[in-house]
Amino acid sequence: MSISVLIEAELEAMKRIEEAKKRAEKIIEEAKKEAERIKDINVILGRVSKYVEEEEKKIKEEAKKLYNEYLKKTEKIKAIPLSKLEEIANKIVMEVLGLE
Amino acid sequence: MSEDINAFIKEINKRTEEEIRNIIENAENEAREIIHKAEEEAKKIFQHEALSRIILLKRKILGKAEMDGRHEIIRAKEEVMKKILRLTREKLELIVSGKDPSINYHEVLYNLLEEAIENIGEQEVIVEANERDKEYLSANLRRIEEKLSRSLGIPVKITLSEESPNILGGVIVYSKDKSKIYYNTLEGRLNETIKKYRTILGRILFAEFLEK
Numbered sequence A: 001m002s003i004s005v006l007i008e009a010e011l012e013a014m015k016r017i018e019e020a021k022k023r024a025e026k027i028i029e030e031a032k033k034e035a036e037r038i039k040d041i042n043v044i045l046g047r048v049s050k051y052v053e054e055e056e057k058k059i060k061e062e063a064k065k066l067y068n069e070y071l072k073k074t075e076k077i078k079a080i081p082l083s084k085l086e087e088i089a090n091k092i093v094m095e096v097l098g099l100e
Numbered sequence B: 001m002s003e004d005i006n007a008f009i010k011e012i013n014k015r016t017e018e019e020i021r022n023i024i025e026n027a028e029n030e031a032r033e034i035i036h037k038a039e040e041e042a043k044k045i046f047q048h049e050a051l052s053r054i055i056l057l058k059r060k061i062l063g064k065a066e067m068d069g070r071h072e073i074i075r076a077k078e079e080v081m082k083k084i085l086r087l088t089r090e091k092l093e094l095i096v097s098g099k100d101p102s103i104n105y106h107e108v109l110y111n112l113l114e115e116a117i118e119n120i121g122e123q124e125v126i127v128e129a130n131e132r133d134k135e136y137l138s139a140n141l142r143r144i145e146e147k148l149s150r151s152l153g154i155p156v157k158i159t160l161s162e163e164s165p166n167i168l169g170g171v172i173v174y175s176k177d178k179s180k181i182y183y184n185t186l187e188g189r190l191n192e193t194i195k196k197y198r199t200i201l202g203r204i205l206f207a208e209f210l211e212k
Helices: A002-039 A041-078 A082-096 B002-096 B105-120 B131-139 B141-152 B186-211
Strands: B124-128 B157-160 B170-175 B181-185
Touching: A002 A041, A002 B002, A041 B002, A041 B186, A082 B002, A082 B186, B002 B105, B002 B186, B105 B124, B105 B131, B105 B141, B105 B170, B105 B181, B131 B141, B131 B157, B141 B157, B170 B186, B181 B186
Parallel strands: B124 B157
Antiparallel strands: B124 B170, B170 B181
8 A cells, every 4th residue: 555655756756857848859949930020030130220220310410410510611612702702703704815 | 467558648648749749849949940041041142232333322422422522623613714714814904004103014024024025045036925915115216225235234126026916915925036935925824823723722811611
């Protein structure tokens, strides 16, 4: 009777261990599935697209600033006073006439 | 006897629990490792892909902004150059028509003629000029020839061409056989001077105003 109780306990233990092994396999199986999902190129590219969209907005802002810097320079050129241009024109005239 | 069996059973249960815990822990660790590796791999793909696209976008968007901006600057500079050219032409027109009392255009014309003949290096030359200048040269030909002969140290003989080019002023001088030609028109000189000033203006004037 006592040995049969022990055998029963051992069998029960083996059964539980087998169950644990199955659970472990399932955990690893789930992890592998999750890993596949994480590495799914479509999922990654989807995230990339969203990220790049956000970055594009920042780049466009940067481009706007850059262009505006050039516009400021353009305004400065356009604002060169007429007197300065007259002065240059006079110098050119003298040089053209050979009177410089 | 029953107590011993109970102790055995307890021991079996204890070992079993421990083994189960180990099995599950190992599996969980392995699962974490699998996911970690996948995340690292995904991160690398993400970074590589995102970086490539961002570099391309930057080149495209910032490059266009830079190019557009530079074009604006070039257009503005061209506008300034056009203004200068217009002012210069207006001043030259006043001078050649004798409406600028500060400059004697006939002296200028003589100097242009002298420079051209000197460069041709011939005694007999053919001179082309516009109608107005030709009229003046024709009326003063003898005097001009004498003056040129004195200053160049060779007897100069001028034949006025029947051609009257549509030029602002100045002369085109040919050797008698037309093998040599020297353009000393105001347009030609203006173009040369503008070329020179374009560089100077880019370097000095525009830089000066852009730094302000």
